[in-house]
Amino acid sequence: xxxxxxxxxxxxxxxxxxxxxxTLKKEYHLETRRQxxxxxLAVYGGQLLKDKISIDPSDALYMTSANGDIDVVQRxxxxxxxxxxxxxxxxxxxxxxxxxxxYVAKSLGIHGKNIFQISNHFTYIHTLISLYSSLYHxxxxxxxxxxxxxxxxxxxxxRVLGIEENTSLVSSVNYQKFSLQSxxxxxxxxxxxxxxxxxxxxxxxxxxxAKVHGxxxxxxxxxNDETSFFETMPSAVLNEAMKQSNDIIYxxxxxxxxxxxxxxxxx
Amino acid sequence: MNAYINNYELLCNAGNTQELMQAVYxxxxxxxxxxxxxxxxxAGLGKMSYDTIFTAMKEVTQKVLKSSNLENFHNTLxxxxxxxxxxxxxxxxxxxxxxxxNIDANRYSMNALSDYLLETFKFCNARALSTACxxxxxxxxxxxxxxxxxxxxxxxxxxxxxxxxxxxxxxYSLSVLSNKQCxxxxxxxxxxxxxxxxxxxxxxxxxxxxxxxxxxxxxxSDAYHMTNPDPTASGAIASMKNAIEDADLSIEDIxxxxxxxxxxxxxxxxESLALETxxxxxxxxxxxxxxxxxxxxxxxxxxxxxxCEVIKxxxxxxxxxxxxxxxxxxxxxxxxxxxxxxxxxxxxxxFGGNNTSLVFGV
Numbered sequence: 001x002x003x004x005x006x007x008x009x010x011x012x013x014x015x016x017x018x019x020x021x022x023t024l025k026k027e028y029h030l031e032t033r034r035q036x037x038x039x040x041l042a043v044y045g046g047q048l049l050k051d052k053i054s055i056d057p058s059d060a061l062y063m064t065s066a067n068g069d070i071d072v073v074q075r076x077x078x079x080x081x082x083x084x085x086x087x088x089x090x091x092x093x094x095x096x097x098x099x100x101x102x103y104v105a106k107s108l109g110i111h112g113k114n115i116f117q118i119s120n121h122f123t124y125i126h127t128l129i130s131l132y133s134s135l136y137h138x139x140x141x142x143x144x145x146x147x148x149x150x151x152x153x154x155x156x157x158x159r160v161l162g163i164e165e166n167t168s169l170v171s172s173v174n175y176q177k178f179s180l181q182s183x184x185x186x187x188x189x190x191x192x193x194x195x196x197x198x199x200x201x202x203x204x205x206x207x208x209x210a211k212v213h214g215x216x217x218x219x220x221x222x223x224n225d226e227t228s229f230f231e232t233m234p235s236a237v238l239n240e241a242m243k244q245s246n247d248i249i250y251x252x253x254x255x256x257x258x259x260x261x262x263x264x265x266x267x
Numbered sequence: 268m269n270a271y272i273n274n275y276e277l278l279c280n281a282g283n284t285q286e287l288m289q290a291v292y293x294x295x296x297x298x299x300x301x302x303x304x305x306x307x308x309x310a311g312l313g314k315m316s317y318d319t320i321f322t323a324m325k326e327v328t329q330k331v332l333k334s335s336n337l338e339n340f341h342n343t344l345x346x347x348x349x350x351x352x353x354x355x356x357x358x359x360x361x362x363x364x365x366x367x368x369n370i371d372a373n374r375y376s377m378n379a380l381s382d383y384l385l386e387t388f389k390f391c392n393a394r395a396l397s398t399a400c401x402x403x404x405x406x407x408x409x410x411x412x413x414x415x416x417x418x419x420x421x422x423x424x425x426x427x428x429x430x431x432x433x434x435x436x437x438x439y440s441l442s443v444l445s446n447k448q449c450x451x452x453x454x455x456x457x458x459x460x461x462x463x464x465x466x467x468x469x470x471x472x473x474x475x476x477x478x479x480x481x482x483x484x485x486x487x488s489d490a491y492h493m494t495n496p497d498p499t500a501s502g503a504i505a506s507m508k509n510a511i512e513d514a515d516l517s518i519e520d521i522x523x524x525x526x527x528x529x530x531x532x533x534x535x536x537x538e539s540l541a542l543e544t545x546x547x548x549x550x551x552x553x554x555x556x557x558x559x560x561x562x563x564x565x566x567x568x569x570x571x572x573x574x575c576e577v578i579k580x581x582x583x584x585x586x587x588x589x590x591x592x593x594x595x596x597x598x599x600x601x602x603x604x605x606x607x608x609x610x611x612x613x614x615x616x617x618f619g620g621n622n623t624s625l626v627f628g629v
Contacts, residue, residue, distance in 0.1 A: 001416075001418075061488070068397075073354070073357070076433055077357065077358060077433075080358075080432050080433065080436060081358065081362045081432070086436060086440060087432075087433060087436040087437050087440055088440075089437075089440045089441065092433065092436070092437030092438075092440060092441070093437075093493055093494065093618065095351075095433060095437070096350060096397070096399045096618055097350075097397030097398060097399065097402075098397070098398040098399050098401075098617055098618060098619045098621045099399075099493065099618060099619060101398070101619065101621070102488075102490065102493055102618065102619025102620065102621070103493075103619075105488050105490040105619070106490040109490070110488060110490060111487060111488050111489070111490055111502075111505075112486075112487070112488060113408075113486035113487065113488065114398075114488045114490075114619075114621060115396060115398060115405055115409075116396070116397050116398050117394060117395070117396050117397075118378050118394075118395050118396075118397055122392075126392070126394045129413070129418065130394070130409050130412075130413075132416070133409070133412035133413045133415060133416045133418060134409075134412050136412070136415065136416045137412055137415055137416075137513075193392070193418045193419065195392075
């Protein structure tokens with residue numbers, strides 16, 4: 001499977017100091033009321049992409065996240081079950097996955113398909129496969145939003161993601177605009193549906209010349225001193241590689257199965 | 268590559284597939300009026316009999332596996348659509364303890380359900396989609412597309428949602444819950460019934476003698492309002508047209524439409540307008556949510572099974588609960604219609620104007 005990347009945008013809370021809500025209001029003149037921090041983050045990333053490239057109303061929108069908006073789950077449960085209050089209307093609405101994709105679609109003027117896909121492993125790669133199969137048929141372009149909000153406290157998300165307590169969670173949103181056509185593309189991304197064993201990975205990496213990046217779950221193959229984490233990190237790593245015009249391989253691991261992304265810059 | 272629905276099973280308030288279809292044709296609503304969830308009010312709900320949502324999923328999945336041509340699911344992808352995932356269990360623990368401390372985080376997130384099935388049945392892979400009430404309809408869209416590109420040969424699509432306080436209270440706060448059995452398309456309808464279900468469909472690239480083909484899929488986004496559909500019905504019209512075109516069919520080829528038909532004022536008004544615009548007064552239309560209630564993220568899969576059964580039984584379902592048709596320009600039958608049903612269109616619409624339509628046929 002091969003997808004061409006037309007452009008990208010990146011935000012990471014550990015690298016960029018931005019008051020997102022204020023920026024959405026002041027710079028982009030967008031309504032922010034009744035929306036959660038998770039939605040603000042997703043919409044903000046979309047605006048960064050829109051600053052760089054035109055977005056067609058028929059583009060499909062895919063959103064993906066490791067665990068969505070945990071804060072609103074905690075808040076609504078606290079209201080209902082602990083404080084014995086009625087659920088707040090906009091907490092209920094923001095609880096739903098496609099609320100975020102609605103706000104992103106609206107802010108980008110997209111009327112094509114919009115999908116919110118979530119999985120706690122291979123989150124980004126799984127969504128790429130879905131997006132590819134959709135584009136293969138429609139021959140349109142697609143926007144992929146990979147978003148993770150660091151919840152407060154971090155404990156629940158750390159347990160969900162299976163990461164150590166000394167690894168800090170980062171809020172991040174990363175967009176890419178994908179096409180099946182190479183025209184005006186910045187890079188090409190290759191991937192497939194199969195998983196590899198550790199031994200197969202060793203063989204693949206032995207003959208590889210591109211720089212290898214991997215998640216903190218790939219300790220059997222890579223030295224990784226990363227102390228921060230978000231599940232959709234491969235999206236950010238690819239964006240950083242495009243920024244630096246580097247060709248890279250990204251590997252991820254779950255339950256002793258490995259998956260690979262290969263990025264080649266075209267500019 | 269074509270996508271064929273070769274096996275399926277469900278569990279809902281009316282029972283299994285066979286029991287549900289009997290209720291649909293007999294116009295026997297399985298909605299109960301309940302006082303558990305709301306303090307000073309009643310709500311019509313679709314409640315099923317089960318131990319936990321996890322065991323219910325396991326039982327339904329086992330039945331589909333047993334009836335299939337597969338020995339196991341090791342070469343099968345699982346795509347699960349759900350609006351609230353494992354929220355039900357999370358609420359139960361929180362309600363008992365007023366704390367998140369003892370909640371197993373791996374059993375309440377959106378993908379908790381698919382992760383459980385992945386582990387239990389050793390699927391080759393799994394993913395979860397959450398687009399509220401279109402979740403499992405979009406899982407079927409994705410399954411067809413993945414079979415199109417030959418990424419997988421076998422895909423199990425599941426729609427799962429269990430009743431929980433968050434959804435019942437949430438829809439109550441939106442003032443769209445009916446306090447009785449819902450009456451889709453009726454002029455005096457007063458809202459929807461929140462319900463629960465587990466539904467599973469095995470989609471394969473090989474045709475069998477009993478296959479129903481997933482012929483076409485269509486999706487669109489209103490991007491109009493967070494909870495209300497675009498009043499011009501442009502999104503609903505677009506998703507239906509896209510699905511029919513994808514199936515390489517024309518409007519006249521559709522014999523029956525299983526409507527989204529939630530019985531809310533807004534949905535039924537806009538969906539009726541969309542159906543009137545595309546189909547005028549010709550094609551039979553009904554909503555089986557009058558029997559099942561609105562099973563939210565499971566609805567697309569539940570109604571896909573109903574659509575397959577309508578084709579196999581050559582019997583169009585009547586509209587349960589209808590007394591006075593609100594939009595008289597659509598064709599809603601009051602009794603079962605015996606006829607050759609070649610193609611069925613099924614609609615699922617969700618918050619944010621997330622619209623999905625599916626065409627099933629033989």
